[in-house]
Amino acid sequence: xxxxxxxxxxxxxxxxxxxxxxxxxxxxxxxxxxxxxxxxxxxxxxxxxxxxxxxxxxxxxxxxxxxxxxxxxxxxxxxxxxxxxxxxxxxxxxxxxxxxxxxxxxxxxxxxxxxxxxxxxxxxxxxxxxxxxxxxxxxxxxxxxxxxxxxxxxxxxxxxxxxxxxxxxxxxxxxxxxxxxxxxxxxxxxxxxxxxxxxxxxxxxxxxxxxxxxxxxxxxxxxxxxxxxxxxxxxxxxxxxxxxx
Numbered sequence: 001x002x003x004x005x006x007x008x009x010x011x012x013x014x015x016x017x018x019x020x021x022x023x024x025x026x027x028x029x030x031x032x033x034x035x036x037x038x039x040x041x042x043x044x045x046x047x048x049x050x051x052x053x054x055x056x057x058x059x060x061x062x063x064x065x066x067x068x069x070x071x072x073x074x075x076x077x078x079x080x081x082x083x084x085x086x087x088x089x090x091x092x093x094x095x096x097x098x099x100x101x102x103x104x105x106x107x108x109x110x111x112x113x114x115x116x117x118x119x120x121x122x123x124x125x126x127x128x129x130x131x132x133x134x135x136x137x138x139x140x141x142x143x144x145x146x147x148x149x150x151x152x153x154x155x156x157x158x159x160x161x162x163x164x165x166x167x168x169x170x171x172x173x174x175x176x177x178x179x180x181x182x183x184x185x186x187x188x189x190x191x192x193x194x195x196x197x198x199x200x201x202x203x204x205x206x207x208x209x210x211x212x213x214x215x216x217x218x219x220x221x222x223x224x225x226x227x228x229x230x231x232x233x234x235x236x237x238x239x240x241x242x243x244x245x
């Protein structure tokens with residue numbers, strides 16, 4: 001599927017990976033719906049428009065079932081279709097298990113996993129009628145291998161993988177593909193705060209001996225939207241950090 005004049009929703013698209021994905025799709029000529037809990041930066045909207053793309057912003061926390069419905073309904077009303085849904089919105093709240101509160105765990109799963117379910121749940125109604133659509137869920141290599149201090153985050157991202165595979169099986173008959181991307185260490189505001197020592201340790205775990213960048217992830221999202229014979233897969237963008245053989 002070419003995404004020219006198609007409609008692409010990217011949740012959590014005000015910065016980092018989500019921002020890069022939105023820009024990558026704008027360059028293909030798609031209509032872009034930006035989403036975040038806080039106002040979308042004016043410079044991002046201007047950049048997307050500079051590629052000739054139509055852009056619409058819808059604010060809201062996707063862990064709220066009704067807000068997710070509003071995102072889908074308003075997108076359909078504005079652009080007439082929903083061709084690609086990228087579930088990128090997510091949070092981290094890292095603590096060792098013995099210090100992790102119930103709220104620390106619940107909030108992370110609510111945003112990362114339930115939020116992904118919420119948007120899929122509402123978008124499928126539109127995509128089933130269209131008999132087409134692409135859903136791309138953002139997981140993480142942590143969801144595959146775990147990580148110290150990230151039990152909540154790892155559980156949420158592992159859950160996203162299970163959700164992805166189940167949705168892929170349910171929706172395939174109507175021509176809808178569902179895949180997940182599992183980034184490794186990617187240069188974002190989240191990795192900028194790491195100390196040089198921590199970055200050195202992290203890079204030591206990556207066979208390519210460097211962090212990835214947000215465009216590495218964005219290109220995979222566009223690729224998945226263009227290939228309608230890939231579904232139920234988890235694509236690692238991690239420099240070889242996790243090799244499943």
